[in-house]
Amino acid sequence: MAWYIGRRLLQMIPVFLGATLLIYFMVFALAGDPIAALGGERGLNPAVAAQLREHYHLNQPFLVQYLLWLKGLLTFDFGTSFSGRPVRDVMAGAFPVTIQLAFVALFFEAVFGIAVGLVSGLRKGKLFDSTFLIVSLVVIAVPVFVIGFTMQFLVGVKLGWLPPTVGGNVNIRTLLMPGIVLGSVSFAYVLRLTRTSVAENMTADFVRTATAKGLTRRRVVTVHVLRNSLIPVVTFLGADLGGLMGGAIVTEGIFNIPGVGNTLYHAIQQSEAPTVVSMVTVLVMVYIFANLLVDLLYAALDPRIRYA
Amino acid sequence: MKIRRIGGLTAAIAVSALALAACSSSPSATTTTTAASGPSTGIVTVNGSEPQNPLIPTNTNETGGGKLLTLLFAGLVYYDAKGAPHNEVADSITTSDATTYTIKLKSGWKFTNGEPVTSKSFVDAWNYGAKLSNKQLSSYFFEGIQGFSYDADSDLTGLKIVDDSTFTVTLKQPEADFPLRLGYSAFYPLPSVAFKDMTAYGQDPIGDGPYMFKDASAWEHNVKADVVPNPGYIGDRKPMNGGVSVKFYTSQDAAYQDLLANNLDVDDAIPDSAFGVYKTDLGDRAVNQPAAIFQSFTIPQNLAHFTGAEGNLRRQAISLSIDRKTITDKIFQGTRTPAKDFTSPVIAGYNPNLTGSDVLDFNPTKAKDLWAQANAIAPWSGKFTIGYNADGGHQAWVDAVANSIKNTLGIDAEGSPYPTFKDLRTDITKRTIKGAFRTGWQADYPSLYNFLGPIYGTGAGSNDGDYSNPQVDALLKQGLAAKSVDAANKYFDQVQEILFKDLPAIPLWYSNVTGGYATTVTNVQFGWDSVPLYYAIKKA
Numbered sequence: 143m144a145w146y147i148g149r150r151l152l153q154m155i156p157v158f159l160g161a162t163l164l165i166y167f168m169v170f171a172l173a174g175d176p177i178a179a180l181g182g183e184r185g186l187n188p189a190v191a192a193q194l195r196e197h198y199h200l201n202q203p204f205l206v207q208y209l210l211w212l213k214g215l216l217t218f219d220f221g222t223s224f225s226g227r228p229v230r231d232v233m234a235g236a237f238p239v240t241i242q243l244a245f246v247a248l249f250f251e252a253v254f255g256i257a258v259g260l261v262s263g264l265r266k267g268k269l270f271d272s273t274f275l276i277v278s279l280v281v282i283a284v285p286v287f288v289i290g291f292t293m294q295f296l297v298g299v300k301l302g303w304l305p306p307t308v309g310g311n312v313n314i315r316t317l318l319m320p321g322i323v324l325g326s327v328s329f330a331y332v333l334r335l336t337r338t339s340v341a342e343n344m345t346a347d348f349v350r351t352a353t354a355k356g357l358t359r360r361r362v363v364t365v366h367v368l369r370n371s372l373i374p375v376v377t378f379l380g381a382d383l384g385g386l387m388g389g390a391i392v393t394e395g396i397f398n399i400p401g402v403g404n405t406l407y408h409a410i411q412q413s414e415a416p417t418v419v420s421m422v423t424v425l426v427m428v429y430i431f432a433n434l435l436v437d438l439l440y441a442a443l444d445p446r447i448r449y450a
Numbered sequence: 451m452k453i454r455r456i457g458g459l460t461a462a463i464a465v466s467a468l469a470l471a472a473c474s475s476s477p478s479a480t481t482t483t484t485a486a487s488g489p490s491t492g493i494v495t496v497n498g499s500e501p502q503n504p505l506i507p508t509n510t511n512e513t514g515g516g517k518l519l520t521l522l523f524a525g526l527v528y529y530d531a532k533g534a535p536h537n538e539v540a541d542s543i544t545t546s547d548a549t550t551y552t553i554k555l556k557s558g559w560k561f562t563n564g565e566p567v568t569s570k571s572f573v574d575a576w577n578y579g580a581k582l583s584n585k586q587l588s589s590y591f592f593e594g595i596q597g598f599s600y601d602a603d604s605d606l607t608g609l610k611i612v613d614d615s616t617f618t619v620t621l622k623q624p625e626a627d628f629p630l631r632l633g634y635s636a637f638y639p640l641p642s643v644a645f646k647d648m649t650a651y652g653q654d655p656i657g658d659g660p661y662m663f664k665d666a667s668a669w670e671h672n673v674k675a676d677v678v679p680n681p682g683y684i685g686d687r688k689p690m691n692g693g694v695s696v697k698f699y700t701s702q703d704a705a706y707q708d709l710l711a712n713n714l715d716v717d718d719a720i721p722d723s724a725f726g727v728y729k730t731d732l733g734d735r736a737v738n739q740p741a742a743i744f745q746s747f748t749i750p751q752n753l754a755h756f757t758g759a760e761g762n763l764r765r766q767a768i769s770l771s772i773d774r775k776t777i778t779d780k781i782f783q784g785t786r787t788p789a790k791d792f793t794s795p796v797i798a799g800y801n802p803n804l805t806g807s808d809v810l811d812f813n814p815t816k817a818k819d820l821w822a823q824a825n826a827i828a829p830w831s832g833k834f835t836i837g838y839n840a841d842g843g844h845q846a847w848v849d850a851v852a853n854s855i856k857n858t859l860g861i862d863a864e865g866s867p868y869p870t871f872k873d874l875r876t877d878i879t880k881r882t883i884k885g886a887f888r889t890g891w892q893a894d895y896p897s898l899y900n901f902l903g904p905i906y907g908t909g910a911g912s913n914d915g916d917y918s919n920p921q922v923d924a925l926l927k928q929g930l931a932a933k934s935v936d937a938a939n940k941y942f943d944q945v946q947e948i949l950f951k952d953l954p955a956i957p958l959w960y961s962n963v964t965g966g967y968a969t970t971v972t973n974v975q976f977g978w979d980s981v982p983l984y985y986a987i988k989k990a
């Protein structure tokens with residue numbers, strides 16, 4: 143087990159280098175001169191622009207820029223943004239917010255998705271099942287920003303139950319609505335995955351055996367059916383965590399959440415390479431760790447899976 | 451000019467990059483609501499955006515930072531709601547030849563750390579802002595002062611300290627509207643502590659304005675900035691509230707929802723998605739008034755078919771073929787005003803009836819006729835394009851303008867989108883753009899010259915179309931050397947009459963400032979530069 147984890151961790155080094163190089167190159171290849179936009183419609187004087195370009199190493203070849211960034215990384219210096227803030231500070235401000243948001247979303251989609259999916263799976267074809275099949279279809283079909291704006295207007299403005307935006311007050315109350323919106327699509331997927339998996343396992347041999355042994359229905363469902371049905375769901379949730387953190391751009395924009403998505407969106411717009419690369423790299427790492435965690439969870443869920 | 455860049459993927463955000471200048475107003479200016487007399491104690495929450503640069507006056511060229519600087523600093527002059535300058539720290543600004551200015555300061559002004567505001571505070575700050583290696587974004591404001599150089603680091607030799615409360619400014623050439631500029635944020639003074647560590651200062655600036663940062667961590671990045679009244683402030687912009695909390699928004703829609711939910715007191719940017727409903731939503735708390743923002747599209751001077759006599763006819767024809775009234779009504783729901791000149795109605799000296807301004811009317815018959823005359827010189831070929839940045843909500847009007855041209859002249863016309871503002875600017879700066887492109891201008895200071903000199907003077911900083919007309923240059927120079935603003939404006943009117951013939955850019959409309967406020971506040975008025983006069987707002 144320890145050997146397995148160690149090997150997986152070692153594999154992260156080439157992934158890290160490859161990912162950063164690739165992302166750095168993509169930002170570098172973005173059309174347009176980042177300095178050109180700093181002056182607005184007026185434009186910058188060429189002399190001032192040249193000074194700025196030199197300051198941010200933008201006049202250096204791509205590989206030199208990348209190596210300079212890597213060199214800084216050794217001392218935990220992620221570079222500075224165009225606003226003169228260390229990227230480390232920018233990330234330290236944005237990530238905690240997005241992590242909280244992602245967990246609210248993950249909690250919502252996992253708890254409600256699995257619960258509703260389980261009931262649907264057990265009552266396949268009944269009214270409850272059909273209702274939630276339609277609900278999940280609608281949620282998947284409607285773009286997330288439509289759900290976001292509608293909920294914001296109804297719940298936040300018209301009814302006044304929850305604050306319409308988050309801003310500086312990052313807490314469970316303000317994050318509840320954005321979290322539900324962010325997790326809504328995944329909720330639908332989790333629901334459908336669980337439902338299918340449960341329905342399939344209900345007819346499996348080991349379930350029939352368990353029932354034949356005289357176990358209570360409760361025990362059959364929770365221990366035998368649900369536990370085995372969760373494997374695909376856990377895979378999905380693990381992969382989704384990375385997606386929730388990086389993919390919250392739309393939700394963060396609607397609810398004015400000062401998180402990763404918003405920061406990243408602006409950094410990409412301005413071709414701010416150090417910010418983009420550092421943040422995306424952290425996201426890649428989160429993704430890799432989440433995957434590792436999922437793989438380890440398999441072993442816990444299914445005794446037949448062993449790592450050596 | 452200050453630029454405004456508000457993002458937000460979900461909604462096409464209206465203004466992508468526009469200028470803005472610092473401002474404020476005298477308490478005697480007209481008010482939009484009545485209020486009980488005497489100051490109030492509530493904290494007013496207003497919308498803003500994360501400053502894109504450290505809060506150093508000479509390095510702030512966008513609205514997010516500009517809004518805070520106006521609260522934190524007092525300059526030599528300030529502008530009232532109508533854009534008229536009033537002395538703030540300055541006691542007098544005098545000149546006999548429009549080249550050398552003697553500036554006397556009032557006594558008793560202090561920075562919030564107790565340091566007195568002296569002539570040195572101004573001279574050092576301006577020298578810092580002008581120095582090339584400091585790479586300040588607003589360094590061009592000091593271009594006109596003797597000693598300024600873009601080639602190497604140099605001192606502004608034109609600045610001379612006479613004593614603690616007097617200094618003189620010598621310009622390279624006469625500029626009559628120089629005093630008008632002094633209210634812009636680039637001209638604010640700096641305390642000596644700033645020069646020890648400018649980076650640290652930019653995070654927690656010490657100013658001499660009506661407000662000051664609540665504490666060292668008052669600026670919460672990407673979240674908000676809180677300012678409280680500066681008890682030592684002795685100017686006219688006396689705070690009438692208990693403080694201002696500027697909340698940073700990345701999308702105008704989010705700010706608007708907060709305004710509707712009474713989570714935000716004052717919003718100065720209604721999203722275009724709400725143009726149709728904001729007047730119903732807000733009633734008499736909705737604000738829609740002209741601003742010092744001029745929108746146009748520029749046709750480069752060297753564009754094929756747009757040079758010489760043929761080009762002149764085509765430029766006229768294109769201008770006459772645009773139905774500005776319908777476009778501003780249908781697409782902008784009346785939040786734009788069709789242009790009548792090259793400046794803005796809020797600027798003193800604005801004249802909507804200049805000779806030749808009829809070229810901005812919608813006149814399809816004349817347009818077709820002129821286009822045919824141009825075809826007689828050289829037949830038209832190809833397609834007419836208008837470049838714009840797709841991240842700024844410009845597509846709707848560009849398409850409408852292109853269609854208007856297409857339908858009137860029967861030629862192929864269309865918008866040419868660039869993914870981001872940055873991409874558009876790159877192509878414009880390199881002069882590689884193939885076609886017309888959108889241009890906008892927001893005044894830095896309330897003067898006709900600011901709309902003309904930087905854009906249409908030969909070789910001027912924002913002359914992106916490379917327009918050059920010796921007559922225009924001469925008139926601009928004469929206007930600058932004039933003895934009074936009124937006399938200067940006579941020359942600027944003549945400049946515009948030439949521009950109506952040459953049409954280096956096709957004027958479209960003036961942007962209005964669209965905003966609103968919640969039931970929680972009173973005495974809300976919007977300034978000439980589209981920013982509400984925050985100090986005057988009352989909240990219980």
